[in-house]
Amino acid sequence: MFNLAMFDVSPLGSEFSQQIQQQIDSKTKPLGALGQLEQLARQLANIQAQRTGQWQNIQLAPQVIVFAGDHGIAQQGVSIAPSEVTQQMVLNFIHGGAAINCFCQSNSLPLHIVDAGILLPIASELAVQTDNFTESRLGAGTQDFSQQAAMTLTQVEQGLLAGKAIVQEKIAQGATVMMFGEMGIANTSSATAIASILLKQPVEQLVGKGTGISEQQLALKTQLISQGVERAIAQGATDNALTLLSEVGGFEIVQITGAILACAQAHIPVLVDGFIVSAAALAAYQINPAVKDYLIFAHQSDEHGHQAMLKAFNAQPLLQLDLRLGEGTGAALAMPLLNAAASFYNHMASFESAGVTV
C-alpha cells in the first residue's frame, strides 16, 4: 500500500554547524568574504555530515537525470511545438546533441535520461542499447488538464515511487549531489498550474511564454491553465499534493517530485534547475517542508513566474543568465560553483597553517 510516510524527510540538524563554521572562518580571508559560496559550503558540509558524519572534506559526485513526459494540454496549442518534439528531443539527448549534453560534457557530469511517459516509447532496440536510459512510463502522455484530471492518483503514486527508485539506484552507485532536468512540450502550463495553486496566486501573475509563444497563445494558455486550476482547487488540491499532481501534474514532474523527496530523505543535496523543476520542488515541499534544507537553487529562469517560486523558498539563486530552456541546463551550469565551494572548504589554508596573522 502506498503511504506518504515512505517519503519522510528529516530537517537538517545543527550538531555540526559550529565545527563547519569554524572551518570556514579559519580560512585565510576576511570573515564572510566568499559570500554566497560560504553559505553553499555550509549547506553542503552539513548535509554530508548528516549523511556520513564526515564534515571536514566535502566530496561531490554529481549526477544529472532528465525526465521526459508528454502533456495532453499541448493539443490546445499552448507551446511553439507539438508533442512529437518531446520524443525527438529524447532521441537528441540519447545521441548527445542537446544543450544539456553540451553542458554535461563541459562540466564532466554524467547524464541519465528517463522516459517518464512520452507519447510514443523510443524504439526498444535503441532503449536496450543505451545504458544511460531508463523506461519508467506512467502512460502515453497525460490527459489535457484544462478539461479533466491529468492522471489518476495511482499514476501519481507510481510516479513518486518510480522517481525515488531511480534516484536510489544512482545514490547506491555513489552519486552525492543530484540535478534534475525535464523535457515535455507544454510542461510550463503544468508547472504554472502547480505554482498558482501552491503559492495561492492567480495564473495571470505566474504564466509566461514558455518556449516563446505569441500574445494570442498566451491568452489561451492563461485561460486553459485557469480552468484546470479552478477544478483542481475544487477537488482539494490546495492541501493535498497527491490530488494536486493528479489534477494538473505531468509524468516527468511527478517523478521529479519523488526523486527530490528521495534525495532529501537520503541526505543528498539537489541543485534545482528552472521553472518546471522548481514546480516539482514546490510539490515536494508541500508533501514535506523539510526538503527545503536539501535544495540549492541554480538559477533564476527567464520564465515569468519563476521569481515568485524562488521567493516562496526564500531562495537566492546562484546564477541569472536569462535561461528559459529547462533540460537541467541551469543546474549543470551552476555545478562549478558547488565545486568551487567544496574546493575552498577542503583546500584553502587556515590562518594557522599558512602563518597569516590578522
Ligand SMILES: Cc1cc2ncn([C@H]3O[C@H](COP(=O)(O)O)[C@@H](O)[C@H]3O)c2cc1C
Ligand atoms: C526544441 C525544444 C527543446 C527544448 N528543450 C527544453 N524545452 C523546454 O520547453 C518545454 C516547455 O515549454 P512549453 O510549455 O512552452 O512547451 C519543455 O519541453 C522544456 O523542457 C524545449 C522546447 C523545445 C521546443
Ligand SMILES: O=C(O)c1cccnc1
Ligand atoms: O525555466 C525553465 O525550466 C523553462 C522555461 C521555459 C521553457 N522551458 C523550461
